[in-house]
Amino acid sequence: MTTPTFEHLNVTTLADWLEAARPLTLVxxxxPASFAAGHLPDSQHLDNDGVPALLAEADRRQPLVVVCYHGNSSQQAAAWLAGQGFEEVYSLDGGFSDWSARYPERVAEGAPGGG
Incomplete structure (x- = not known):
């Protein structure tokens, strides 16, 4: 039996996917304060309290992209989520810092929602 795993995703590919309106889940x-100050459009804040709702509500066949600050913590979260039955899990390389540097016009603001 193979161990569930995740893939790395660069911000350029994610930008292309979002532009093409590819169905995916962004977490x-x-x-919460960093998320409120800026996040990827249509992403939902995910903390330990929100995990049960994500596991109950998310389509596990749809690609799931995990975003953190720099692309390090998201790798652990992505590996764990892959083990929860999500078929296609990605960790965003460079994280939100790389996204916001390359696409400052594509940063949303507001309080954490979703989850």
Whole structure:
């Protein structure tokens, strides 16, 4: 039996997917204040309290992209989520810091929602 795993995703590919309106689930695991200050459009804040809802509600056949600050913590979260039955899990390389540097016009603001 193979161990569930995740793949790395660069911000350029994610931008292309979002532009093409590819169905996917975006979760941001940064702290609530950082999320509120700026996040990827249509992403939902995910913390330990929100995990049960994500597991209950998300389509596990749809790609799931995990975002953190720099692309490090998201790898652990992505590996764990892959083990929860999500078929296609990605960790965003460079994280939100790379996204916001390359696409400052594509940063949403507001309090954490979703989850």
């Amino acid at each position: 941001d695991i940064r702290d």
